[in-house]
Amino acid sequence: MRARVKPRARPRPQSRVAAKDKLRSKLRDAEETIEAIRAGHVDALVIRSPDGERVYALETADRPYRVLVEQMVQGAAALSQDGLIVYSNPRLNALMDVASDALVGMPFESLFPEEQRADVSWLVTQACTAPCNLETTLRLDGRLAPVQISASPLGLPEMAVVALVTDLTAQKDNVALVASRDALQLADRQKDEFLAILAHELRNPLAPIRNTLGVLQSRLEAGSEALPGLELIERQVHHMALLLDDLLDVAQLTRGKMLLRKQRVALQEVVELAVETSAPLIAAAGHELLLSLPERPLVLEADAPRLSQAITNVLNNAAKFTSRGGRISLRAERGDDGFALVCIRDTGIGISADALDRIFDVFSQETPPLDRAQGGLGVGLSLVRGLVELHGGTIDARSGGPGTGSEFVIRLPLASSAELKASRPQKEKAMRAQSEPLRILVADDNQDSAESLALLLQMMGHEVRTELDGARAVETAQAFHPQVVLLDLGMPQLNGYEAARRIRALPGGDDVVLIAQTGWSQPEDRRRSQEAGFDHHVVKPIPSGSLEKLLTARRPGVVRPSH
Amino acid sequence: MLRLYVTGMTPRSAQAIANIRSLCEEHLRGLYALQVIDIYQHPQLTRMEQIVAAPTLVKRLPLPLRRMVGDLSDRERVLLGLDLREARR
Numbered sequence: 001m002r003a004r005v006k007p008r009a010r011p012r013p014q015s016r017v018a019a020k021d022k023l024r025s026k027l028r029d030a031e032e033t034i035e036a037i038r039a040g041h042v043d044a045l046v047i048r049s050p051d052g053e054r055v056y057a058l059e060t061a062d063r064p065y066r067v068l069v070e071q072m073v074q075g076a077a078a079l080s081q082d083g084l085i086v087y088s089n090p091r092l093n094a095l096m097d098v099a100s101d102a103l104v105g106m107p108f109e110s111l112f113p114e115e116q117r118a119d120v121s122w123l124v125t126q127a128c129t130a131p132c133n134l135e136t137t138l139r140l141d142g143r144l145a146p147v148q149i150s151a152s153p154l155g156l157p158e159m160a161v162v163a164l165v166t167d168l169t170a171q172k173d174n175v176a177l178v179a180s181r182d183a184l185q186l187a188d189r190q191k192d193e194f195l196a197i198l199a200h201e202l203r204n205p206l207a208p209i210r211n212t213l214g215v216l217q218s219r220l221e222a223g224s225e226a227l228p229g230l231e232l233i234e235r236q237v238h239h240m241a242l243l244l245d246d247l248l249d250v251a252q253l254t255r256g257k258m259l260l261r262k263q264r265v266a267l268q269e270v271v272e273l274a275v276e277t278s279a280p281l282i283a284a285a286g287h288e289l290l291l292s293l294p295e296r297p298l299v300l301e302a303d304a305p306r307l308s309q310a311i312t313n314v315l316n317n318a319a320k321f322t323s324r325g326g327r328i329s330l331r332a333e334r335g336d337d338g339f340a341l342v343c344i345r346d347t348g349i350g351i352s353a354d355a356l357d358r359i360f361d362v363f364s365q366e367t368p369p370l371d372r373a374q375g376g377l378g379v380g381l382s383l384v385r386g387l388v389e390l391h392g393g394t395i396d397a398r399s400g401g402p403g404t405g406s407e408f409v410i411r412l413p414l415a416s417s418a419e420l421k422a423s424r425p426q427k428e429k430a431m432r433a434q435s436e437p438l439r440i441l442v443a444d445d446n447q448d449s450a451e452s453l454a455l456l457l458q459m460m461g462h463e464v465r466t467e468l469d470g471a472r473a474v475e476t477a478q479a480f481h482p483q484v485v486l487l488d489l490g491m492p493q494l495n496g497y498e499a500a501r502r503i504r505a506l507p508g509g510d511d512v513v514l515i516a517q518t519g520w521s522q523p524e525d526r527r528r529s530q531e532a533g534f535d536h537h538v539v540k541p542i543p544s545g546s547l548e549k550l551l552t553a554r555r556p557g558v559v560r561p562s563h
Numbered sequence: 564m565l566r567l568y569v570t571g572m573t574p575r576s577a578q579a580i581a582n583i584r585s586l587c588e589e590h591l592r593g594l595y596a597l598q599v600i601d602i603y604q605h606p607q608l609t610r611m612e613q614i615v616a617a618p619t620l621v622k623r624l625p626l627p628l629r630r631m632v633g634d635l636s637d638r639e640r641v642l643l644g645l646d647l648r649e650a651r652r
Contacts, residue, residue, distance in 0.1 A: 029630050033615055033632045041632065043570040043576065044616065045616050046606065046616065054606055055570065055606050055609075057570060063573075064570075204621050314581040442566075
């Protein structure tokens with residue numbers, strides 16, 4: 001009798017159901033996977049292989065990568081171990097100007113000029129093991145272009161190396177552009193420096209010319225036929241001095257070297273100063289000037305002489321570009337948002353629309369002024385803009401076109417509080433009558449300058465000695481005991497500063513009026529001469545009226561004993 | 564816990580990723596962890612879970628383990644597969 005095997009307890013119904021469910025879902029998953037593959041809903045299959053799983057992509061999955069390689073901006077080629085091209089992308093084909101498969105099978109280095117081939121060949125060999133780069137040249141569109149080849153190993157049996165070719169022309173052009181821009185900027189700065197030196201040098205001859213003119217004029221009798229001629233020369237010399245001043249100013253401005261001495265000043269005062277300066281020109285042209293200024297002072301932080309120079313320039317322009325008997329109106333008022341406005345309108349020849357853009361540019365002169373004798377360098381308006389902007393303001397030009405007149409609007413920021421300090425310059429006190437003769441020593445290494453000045457002074461009734469260098473000047477000062485010494489600053493042997501110090505050191509030296517003469521007029525130059533002990537600093541050429549005043553003025557606080 | 568096996572940057576992969584993400588945000592907010600694996604980069608990870616084709620979504624937890632092949636755009640099917648819906652009889 002067989003032992004009765006106790007049957008295993010039947011699995012409980014729930015676990016049997018659960019097991020069946022599990023099987024069912026597994027089967028369902030498997031079926032769905034096969035269905036998805038057959039329906040083409042997959043990108044790739046994973047295949048077992050001796051050295052790990054391999055992903056076999058279906059064609060559609062490859063597409064993005066293909067497109068990437070085909071469209072990218074660099075030329076790309078896949079190379080075999082022997083350096084032959086097995087694939088070249090469309091960009092490389094385009095660079096080499098060939099049809100699609102034409103490069104396949106060719107050695108990569110054959111794409112490059114003869115002399116580069118050894119390098120390229122070496123690159124390909126290196127790239128089988130490690131990435132490397134080479135900068136070389138390639139013939140593109142008939143020119144030799146700089147290119148970079150980046151090559152890396154691919155590690156596939158049929159493709160050993162991928163080489164990317166990038167055209168560096170654009171990059172190199174950029175570098176060249178930057179270099180030429182830098183060179184241009186340097187040349188521009190050098191030009192500005194040159195202009196400054198030029199203007200300064202050109203002033204020197206003006207001094208002796210002016211002085212001699214003074215002499216000649218005083219020698220002639222009134223009514224002499226030569227007088228009008230001399231007056232013409234004087235006007236022209238004056239005009240030239242103005243031109244040079246303008247040039248110097250503009251050179252200073254563009255080099256950023258203009259220093260302003262700002263103080264609280266009323267706009268009204270500045271305008272009045274400007275009008276005073278322009279009045280002769282306006283009157284000579286037969287124009288009418290209408291002024292409209294507010295009662296309450298408009299307070300600015302400004303360098304009054306410079307700002308009035310700007311307004312004068314605009315007024316002069318209005319006068320020059322308006323035919324005889326025209327009208328110029330200047331209106332100053334408080335604008336909104338903390339600005340003051342100065343509007344200068346004229347009934348002149350106007351400004352054309354495209355000239356309006358360029359009108360403030362240096363050296364632009366659209367039409368010559370109506371009176372050729374008043375022609376300028378075309379720097380006036382650019383000076384104005386520079387000066388206005390240095391004061392934190394703006395200037396605009398408006399015109400309805402040729403023949404309709406022009407309007408210039410200057411906006412200037414008002415000072416923060418409305419207080420106005422009394423800032424009138426102190427008037428120099430003349431402590432001696434002009435007619436009293438003085439002993440004067442003139443020192444200048446330029447003989448013409450020295451002699452012409454001496455002659456002028458003698459005509460004024462003074463006793464004059466001249467020396468042509470600083471050392472001799474000090475010696476003569478010791479013997480001659482001049483009351484006034486005029487020293488040119490740039491002398492050889494002993495320059496003006498040193499000569500001044502030595503003369504001061506002489507007994508009685510403190511009483512001497514020392515006047516520095518020079519072509520340099522910057523504030524730093526004035527400070528230097530003040531420190532060296534000069535009483536005054538004048539810029540050549542000195543107008544004769546100023547000369548007389550200077551001869552009798554003194555440093556404040558020093559009392560002059562009467563001789 | 565879900566794992567999605569994809570092949571790099573194919574459109575289907577992108578689709579699958581987008582679909583499963585939006586589905587999870589809508590139905591499983593805060594209750595899911597999704598891992599995306601690029602089988603081009605890590606082919607060896609396919610062996611463990613017997614991945615045959617891509618894209619494949621595998622639900623590892625809660626058990627039972629389920630898998631789905633395709634771009635997962637049939638939402639009902641996906642929800643069903645994730646046991647978030649009752650199968651219609």
